[in-house]
Amino acid sequence: MSQETAQHIRQKYGLEETTLMDRVRENWIGYLFIVPTFVMFTILFYYPIVRGVFLTFTNTRLGEAGSFVGLENYSWLLTNDLFHFAFGWTLAFVFGTTLLQLVIGLVAALLLSELRSRWRDWTSAIIMSPYFSAPLAGGVIWMWFLNSDFGMLPMIISDFLGVQAPSFLADGIWPYVSLIVAQSWHDYGYAGIIYAAAIVGIPREQYEAAALAGAGRLRRFRDVTLPHLVTPTIIILALRTAWNVAEFAQPFELTGGGPGTRTMLMSILTYETAYVNLQFSRAYTLGMAMILVSMTAAIFYVTVIKDEEELYV
Amino acid sequence: MARVEFDNITKVFEDTSGPIIAVEELSLDIPDGEFVVFVGPSGCGKSTTLRMLAGLESITDGELRLNGEPVNNVSPRDRDIAMVFQSYALYPHKTVRGNMGYGLSLSTDLNDEEVDRRVVEAAEMMGIEDLLDKKPGSLSGGQQQRVATGRAIVREPAVFLFDEPLSNLDAQLRKHMRTELSRIHSELGITTIYVTHDQEEAMTMADRIVILNDGQLQQVGSPKEVYYRPANTFVADFIGSPSMNFFDVDLEVASDGTGTLVGNGFTYSVSDSLVDLVGGEGEYILSVRPENLNVDPSAPDERSFEATVDVVEVIGSDNFIYLDVAGKECRLRAPSEVEPEEGDVITVSFDEADLHLFDRNTEEALIHGHERAESSPKMIESEA
Numbered sequence: 001m002s003q004e005t006a007q008h009i010r011q012k013y014g015l016e017e018t019t020l021m022d023r024v025r026e027n028w029i030g031y032l033f034i035v036p037t038f039v040m041f042t043i044l045f046y047y048p049i050v051r052g053v054f055l056t057f058t059n060t061r062l063g064e065a066g067s068f069v070g071l072e073n074y075s076w077l078l079t080n081d082l083f084h085f086a087f088g089w090t091l092a093f094v095f096g097t098t099l100l101q102l103v104i105g106l107v108a109a110l111l112l113s114e115l116r117s118r119w120r121d122w123t124s125a126i127i128m129s130p131y132f133s134a135p136l137a138g139g140v141i142w143m144w145f146l147n148s149d150f151g152m153l154p155m156i157i158s159d160f161l162g163v164q165a166p167s168f169l170a171d172g173i174w175p176y177v178s179l180i181v182a183q184s185w186h187d188y189g190y191a192g193i194i195y196a197a198a199i200v201g202i203p204r205e206q207y208e209a210a211a212l213a214g215a216g217r218l219r220r221f222r223d224v225t226l227p228h229l230v231t232p233t234i235i236i237l238a239l240r241t242a243w244n245v246a247e248f249a250q251p252f253e254l255t256g257g258g259p260g261t262r263t264m265l266m267s268i269l270t271y272e273t274a275y276v277n278l279q280f281s282r283a284y285t286l287g288m289a290m291i292l293v294s295m296t297a298a299i300f301y302v303t304v305i306k307d308e309e310e311l312y313v
Numbered sequence: 314m315a316r317v318e319f320d321n322i323t324k325v326f327e328d329t330s331g332p333i334i335a336v337e338e339l340s341l342d343i344p345d346g347e348f349v350v351f352v353g354p355s356g357c358g359k360s361t362t363l364r365m366l367a368g369l370e371s372i373t374d375g376e377l378r379l380n381g382e383p384v385n386n387v388s389p390r391d392r393d394i395a396m397v398f399q400s401y402a403l404y405p406h407k408t409v410r411g412n413m414g415y416g417l418s419l420s421t422d423l424n425d426e427e428v429d430r431r432v433v434e435a436a437e438m439m440g441i442e443d444l445l446d447k448k449p450g451s452l453s454g455g456q457q458q459r460v461a462t463g464r465a466i467v468r469e470p471a472v473f474l475f476d477e478p479l480s481n482l483d484a485q486l487r488k489h490m491r492t493e494l495s496r497i498h499s500e501l502g503i504t505t506i507y508v509t510h511d512q513e514e515a516m517t518m519a520d521r522i523v524i525l526n527d528g529q530l531q532q533v534g535s536p537k538e539v540y541y542r543p544a545n546t547f548v549a550d551f552i553g554s555p556s557m558n559f560f561d562v563d564l565e566v567a568s569d570g571t572g573t574l575v576g577n578g579f580t581y582s583v584s585d586s587l588v589d590l591v592g593g594e595g596e597y598i599l600s601v602r603p604e605n606l607n608v609d610p611s612a613p614d615e616r617s618f619e620a621t622v623d624v625v626e627v628i629g630s631d632n633f634i635y636l637d638v639a640g641k642e643c644r645l646r647a648p649s650e651v652e653p654e655e656g657d658v659i660t661v662s663f664d665e666a667d668l669h670l671f672d673r674n675t676e677e678a679l680i681h682g683h684e685r686a687e688s689s690p691k692m693i694e695s696e697a
């Protein structure tokens with residue numbers, strides 16, 4: 001609306017332009033209600049973030065105030081070999097786990113949708129249960145499963161196949177595989193729940209119309225089910241990517257970044273920098289790098305969602 | 314093109330609360346090219362019957378034949394049937410063109426150009442050629458309805474099924490689509506089964522109307538037949554608006570052979586020939602259509618009754634007058650110049666030729682005016 005017509009309308013109905021004070025006066029009860037939340041968020045959330053960004057330009061250590069050092073932490077980060085490795089391995093870890101979670105979650109949701117509704121509730125509770133278990137408990141389970149000395153899997157392999165199992169948490173490529181598989185196991189339920197809800201929401205008539213049109217089971221899956229899963233997939237990807245970048249508890253418990261530093265994830269590296277080396281400012285700088293990864297992914301997904309919206313118009 | 318035969322078809326659903334009979338021993342022969350409309354109250358089994366024909370629901374008992382071939386166990390894709398759903402069931406991610414062409418490219422080996430030509434042809438028939446590259450989400454309800462219908466006609470199937478296709482549209486659009494669908498049927502001549510709640514839709518579109526209640530067939534016949542010769546009180550009550558008036562009456566026969574129908578609050582003399590037709594004294598249900606009742610102060614006493622006016626509804630062309638006859642509601646449809654005051658007592662009469670008598674126990678029709686009703690609804694079916 002142009003300035004002129006706005007003026008015109010106000011004049012016609014005797015309205016006055018509202019100022020900020022007018023609005024506060026009018027809605028003061030509403031503002032009163034959000035003040036506590038706003039204060040808490042500022043103290044617990046916004047302040048630490050701003051403070052954290054500020055810290056990355058100092059050489060603060062745990063327990064000692066530091067002084068301003070400019071971009072030193074960032075140049076340390078960019079020239080650090082361990083950081084380069086952790087960055088690459090984190091990307092691979094996030095890519096692998098997110099993809100596996102997506103696929104396993106989809107398969108679980110599809111199987112559930114085929115069940116009679118009488119069985120569905122219980123079965124889905126059982127199938128999705130890893131997601132609701134504490135990550136530390138998940139770590140214990142996988143440790144008990146994979147450990148070379150007392151783990152179940154190495155035992156089964158040596159007893160039944162008669163060959164010595166590789167050390168799943170130490171040898172060659174195995175620790176990488178183990179971490180990705182264990183993490184996927186813990187979180188596929190998230191994708192499963194969202195996919196299951198999306199599948200339940202697909203109108204039955206669309207399947208029936210496709211069946212009458214001559215589509216077999218696979219065709220119906222491709223032409224009716226899959227298109228309805230595009231939006232849920234993007235949502236799952238966006239959220240799971242962010243979570244998987246920050247994933248810490250289970251990998252830390254299983255390998256702790258080792259043997260040596262061979263499975264060092266950025267999250268574990270951040271922890272060690274902060275609490276083992278006590279270099280808080282550097283840990284915060286690492287945190288910035290993790291945020292950067294999540295943000296890049298988020299921006300990418302948001303762009304895709306925008307295109308996706310055009311799918312229906 | 315196909316003839317459809319339902320032979321003693323029964324459908325029982327197993328529910329958690331026990332078995333539900335949705336359709337019971339339905340027999341119906343629909344010749345090639347006919348437009349049949351199923352009507353009946355909610356839950357009477359119309360959709361279930363349609364879905365069994367489409368192959369979307371299994372058949373519990375009986376045989377279903379298409380062109381003489383049993384198809385009970387043929388999969389939906391091999392029946393060559395197209396269905397228009399109440400919800401339209403358009404694929405939201407496909408364009409109108411994609412929606413319409415989907416079945417053609419799957420079930421025929423036409424090349425893309427040929428498919429597109431037929432899609433455009435069908436779109437022109439439905440008047441949606443401008444919408445071909447839009448997605449269903451950006452179309453209005455009426456446009457989506459056209460796309461759904463277009464998607465069905467483009468395949469030129471053996472049978473069309475419509476399950477309440479117009480119920481989501483406003484009254485005016487519904488009337489328009491009604492004529493359009495009738496036109497398409499006469500152009501293509503494809504056997505069509507159409508389900509509706511709306512008896513006006515049924516009357517205007519059907520070659521034959523099938524009336525169901527509680528999963529059981531009540532009557533099959535042309536619109537005129539079910540209107541003028543309802544097989545039982547259910548059909549009489551269901552067809553026509555406002556619905557028919559019913560009175561419990563006793564027939565008393567005088568020595569000269571004429572009779573008197575005695576009801577609560579009125580008596581009505583009938584001729585000896587009518588007494589003969591109905592078969593003498595007994596308990597009956599008398600019914601007369603609201604449009605056959607007249608407000609006539611000069612009517613002879615023995616052929617009229619007095620009634621108090623409750624409500625007068627002005628609908629323009631006519632007035633609906635709701636009367637109170639000894640505590641029972643009676644509906645009368647009068648020309649618009651007849652407009653009595655509420656509370657007035659008026660004299661109501663009707664022609665003997667317009668009355669219907671039903672057996673009070675079986676509720677089957679006995680006579681319609683001066684003609685004997687067929688003894689069972691099955692006979693009307695085989696005659697048609």
Ligand SMILES: Nc1ncnc2c1ncn2[C@@H]1O[C@H](COP(=O)(O)OP(=O)(O)OP(=O)(O)O)[C@@H](O)[C@H]1O
Nearest residue numbers: 326327328333335354355356357358359360361362
């Ligand atoms: N899948 C099902 N499971 C159990 N009962 C069902 C199922 N489908 C239909 N029924 C029952 O079968 C009966 C007939 O249902 P149907 O849908 O054929 O009615 P309808 O005549 O189409 O009604 P409406 O006019 O409301 O669409 C109803 O009593 C309904 O509850």
Ligand SMILES: [Mg+2]
Nearest residue numbers: 359360361476
């Ligand atoms: Mg129905």
